[in-house]
Amino acid sequence: AQSVTQLDSHVSVSEGTPVLLRCNYSSSYSPSLFWYVQHPNKGLQLLLKYTSAATLVKGINGFEAEFKKSETSFHLTKPSAHMSDAAEYFCVVSDRAGANNLFFGTGTRLTVIP
């Protein structure tokens, strides 16, 4: 079975400081892993994805995530938070390499303090 656990429901950082959003996954297969962002009243946008290539994945807007199989983790980081990063972030695992179905975590709401 596939599932993800987002360890923090809410993270608050000051503008210009690093961001860390934590995610642990469970998968019966070699997983594909994703981070999506959801801004208020907007659709889900793909930030980055891991599909068994490089373990450090770079995404849009300066975000990156590192796949650690031994820890079953896929944490999302950014060196310096911007006000526009305030949103809901979802860690996602697919059930097969072809990403037929996506299993979403419960989300982490990121607040950026000016």
Added chain:
Amino acid sequence: DTGVSQDPRHKITKRGQNVTFRCDPISEHNRLYWYRQTLGQGPEFLTYFQNEAQLEKSRLLSDRFSAERPKGSFSTLEIQRTEQGDSAMYLCASSLVGPRTDTQYFGPGTRLTVL
């Protein structure tokens, strides 16, 4: 805008009424997915199509729910005899299946409120 579009964006209905939502995927995408997102939760998979074939349904998709993709392009999701528990955001996504093109792109969603 060549992204995934959904219509309507908002729907308010009374309990017991039927509602239908439409999704237009990115034009060359052969897979189309429906998800439901309730308040404070991540989206949950409902069903998906490859071209016009509906290949998988979640247990969340009760017999009051039906989805179609008649010509392998747009899709409709119908909910019959709506209940208050159906209130949620209904999301559509599409993807192009291939060796490096499995990313799902999401539409803005249809927010359903059942009174």
